[in-house]
Amino acid sequence: MSKIKFIAIAILLSSLTAVFGQNKATDSGGQVVTVQPKIMVIPYTKEGEDLRTILEQDENKRIAIAKIKEGFDSRGFTTVDFVAKLKAAKDNNIFTSDNQTDIKTQIVEMSGADVYVQAEVIVEKGQSGNSVKIILTAYEASTGNSLSNKIGESGRFYTDDFNKLASKAVESCIDDFLNVMQAKFTDIVNNGKSIIVDISFSPESEYRMSTEVGDDGLPLSDAIEIWMEENAFKNNYHIQGTTDVKMIFDDVRIPLKDQSTGNNYNPNKFGLEMFKFFKKLGITIGRDVKGSTIYITIK
């Protein structure tokens, strides 16, 4: 009888492994590779300038962007190709507006880039020679946090070879620029990645931020903040503002790795924890995750 029980348990366990275990084809034996940020280098555009044609018209910008990407490559880091994304966007007709800022935002969103580097190329012509200046700025796409800013200068030369000057301008600052970025990445590794949590209500919701919830009868906004205090990585969070119908955390730190399993952690997993919290309070929510922003809609 006990033998039959043992066989039954063994069959049950093996079937559970087959259902929930990792596929052998993708099983790395527990090795975890940290998910790297996607970085895209884009040209700076003034108001009214056409982002779609600006690169085709201005070879100095193309050279500057290629040189910046070369800097990332030399550190063994692959960037998302802006021109390829632009072409894909054109092919897929993703542009729905003529507004240039919107197009830039749309490309950044479509590319899924976590970080984008903006390059502004300034050509200066003078009697004492010509020069090129370059302004490099790196931002976190979701939060707008600045990661690195540098100005590079080619120096003045009696030459009309602006391509070479653009290249020299990038060379003068790219290493320093990348070093500062890396210092910010180290801060992210140590203190967590910044995400935004936007909590609002559906029109038919019976709840408001002042509604008393849970066993303690705390106002909902306070219950949320206490949860955030306990769950933000290293207790690091910032509230942008709270009204009766909205609560925005504009900077919540989450770890890059799950602190218990060592697996990669992302905003979606943090969103799941929030879902569990609201479920415990008996509140139904809608949850959307877009890049590094979690939208919670209380129903």
Place this chain on the structure above:
Amino acid sequence: MKNISLIILTVFAVMAFNACRTIYPSAEVNYISGTEQTVTVRSVGIGINEEKALINAEQKVFDVLFFRGLPQSNQKLPMVGSDESAEKTKHKDYFNKFYDGKRHKTFVMSSIPVSGLTKVKGGKSITVDVKINLNALRSDLETFGVIRKFGY
């Protein structure tokens, strides 16, 4: 007899005090020029002979690049970190081979003395222009896990 004991005691006390005291040598490393891949600096080294002084000058350059950063260059931030004793303890094997095993030499592209050997307190001093292969140095630190690769 009492006097002799007192003198011996004083000598031992002074020796013990000196042994405990950490002397931080001045870096005396100044930026000359650089590219994306290399950096050239002027460094002053001290040693009991020319060879030791030269090695000291070269190693000071790496100390500055690793733990201080070099103003005006592309490596303004320290490559490894500001807390040199913690970093050296954490990566003891690497730094032992690098400094004591003179592995640093593999990253020195040129080391040209620009002054003669002069007598100074603690030995002989020499001024050297040292050119470092910065890219190879960074890759090496990454390969041996002393610093993280670019990214998270």
